[in-house]
Amino acid sequence: xxxxAGNKHNIPEESKKxxxxxxxxxxxxxxxxxxxxxxxxxxxxxxxxxxxxxMSMSDFQxxxxxxxxxxxxxxxxxxxxxxxxxFSYKAGVLLGLGMFIAGALLFYPSSISMNYFHFxxxxxxxxxxxxxLETSANPYIIAMGPEDTGTQRLNLAQSFNPIGSIxxxxxxxxxxxxxxxxxxxxxxxxxxxEQLKQIQSQELSAVMGPYVAIALILLIIxxxxxxxxxxxxxxDSKELNLTTTFKRLFKNRHYSWGVVAQFxxxxxxIGVWSFTIRYVMNExxxxxxxxxxxxxxxxxxxxxxxxxxxxxxxxxxxxxxLSVLAAFAIILTGMVILSGGFVGVxxxxxxxxxxxxxxxxxxxxxxxxxxxxxxxxxSGLIMAILGGAVLTALQGLVSDGTGxxxxxxxxxxxCFGVILYYGAIMSRKDLKSNFVK
Numbered sequence: 001x002x003x004x005a006g007n008k009h010n011i012p013e014e015s016k017k018x019x020x021x022x023x024x025x026x027x028x029x030x031x032x033x034x035x036x037x038x039x040x041x042x043x044x045x046x047x048x049x050x051x052x053x054x055m056s057m058s059d060f061q062x063x064x065x066x067x068x069x070x071x072x073x074x075x076x077x078x079x080x081x082x083x084x085x086x087f088s089y090k091a092g093v094l095l096g097l098g099m100f101i102a103g104a105l106l107f108y109p110s111s112i113s114m115n116y117f118h119f120x121x122x123x124x125x126x127x128x129x130x131x132x133l134e135t136s137a138n139p140y141i142i143a144m145g146p147e148d149t150g151t152q153r154l155n156l157a158q159s160f161n162p163i164g165s166i167x168x169x170x171x172x173x174x175x176x177x178x179x180x181x182x183x184x185x186x187x188x189x190x191x192x193x194e195q196l197k198q199i200q201s202q203e204l205s206a207v208m209g210p211y212v213a214i215a216l217i218l219l220i221i222x223x224x225x226x227x228x229x230x231x232x233x234x235x236d237s238k239e240l241n242l243t244t245t246f247k248r249l250f251k252n253r254h255y256s257w258g259v260v261a262q263f264x265x266x267x268x269x270i271g272v273w274s275f276t277i278r279y280v281m282n283e284x285x286x287x288x289x290x291x292x293x294x295x296x297x298x299x300x301x302x303x304x305x306x307x308x309x310x311x312x313x314x315x316x317x318x319x320x321x322l323s324v325l326a327a328f329a330i331i332l333t334g335m336v337i338l339s340g341g342f343v344g345v346x347x348x349x350x351x352x353x354x355x356x357x358x359x360x361x362x363x364x365x366x367x368x369x370x371x372x373x374x375x376x377x378x379s380g381l382i383m384a385i386l387g388g389a390v391l392t393a394l395q396g397l398v399s400d401g402t403g404x405x406x407x408x409x410x411x412x413x414x415c416f417g418v419i420l421y422y423g424a425i426m427s428r429k430d431l432k433s434n435f436v437k
């Protein structure tokens with residue numbers, strides 16, 4: 001599937017490997033990007049708790065962070081697919097990293113203006129870069145080697161995503177959340193404007209610092225990818241007919257249901273993680289920094305199980321693993337809603353183990369057999385990340401409307417039900433029968 005310089009034909013043993021030797025270094029370099037966008041995603045999740053205190057906001061107002069972040073994913077995915085279709089996967093990776101860097105650097109002027117909407121705009125640009133990056137990198141990883149091991153290879157690359165996620169939470173915990181003033185909304189309401197502005201300025205500077213530092217590191221990653229000879233996918237056709245492509249994709253029930261499942265999965269993941277800190281604070285009477293430790297534990301569990309599930313795919317079909325873990329996620333979410341206390345917190349942490357394989361597995365199952373439609377098809381699966389904006393906002397509304405953050409987890413519970421249906425039924429359809437004539 002790739003054109004490798006000086007080696008047109010891989011030996012049979014090599015072709016069976018998840019990562020053939022001739023693509024090892026490009027694979028490592030590209031896989032590093034998975035960690036970096038994981039870091040950005042989970043730093044963003046902690047911003048909900050940060051801005052709730054800094055700006056004395058409601059859960060729905062803080063969910064605008066996720067609406068800006070994942071709304072940008074939705075808006076940029078199709079343009080990203082068109083860009084990489086016209087140029088290359090490598091060009092898409094470089095464009096995405098460039099936008100990622102630009103958005104992170106814009107946190108500096110946003111911290112000076114102290115305007116919430118300026119931060120949202122910075123996040124929108126940053127997330128747009130991640131949309132381009134993911135639209136390029138996910139199918140690129142699959143196309144780098146044998147198609148039979150594509151889903152397994154993507155799971156391996158995605159296994160490094162939560163490592164970045166853990167780093168993002170730790171960075172947020174020690175450099176952002178720990179710097180928040182202990183004054184609550186009531187205390188801030190009676191402060192003078194000058195006193196409140198001084199406190200908020202210090203807190204927003206703490207928010208800005210890690211993002212700018214990350215941008216400077218990413219400049220090095222951008223330069224490395226720019227100079228390395230990355231593999232070229234052999235079916236890199238420049239022809240583009242969106243109408244025909246969308247018709248083929250829409251008629252492919254296996255793919256279209258994959259997009260639906262991905263929408264609900266991302267909604268579940270972001271909802272669970274975005275409100276983990278708030279849930280732990282409420283149930284165990286902890287502050288933001290202390291509660292973030294449970295979030296970190298959830299991400300560690302997520303990381304361990306992603307590697308574990310990648311190995312299990314040698315013995316069990318991806319669809320079967322997906323449906324089993326979705327069923328366990330439903331049970332655990334029910335415990336979060338009904339039990340509360342320490343039991344509810346442990347159940348909430350354990351949901352991350354169930355979510356570990358879901359994104360790459362749904363992605364890999366959905367793009368099987370798409371051929372020349374893979375780039376546009378991949379963009380549809382990235383657009384489905386909009387679920388993180390829509391369903392997280394819905395969860396925030398449920399929390400505000402009922403006054404119960406516990407009950408708001410009924411939203412991700414429903415999401416896991418959709419994923420169970422996809423894993424148990426739609427992912428098992430014969431590819432040939434997915435095309436409606």
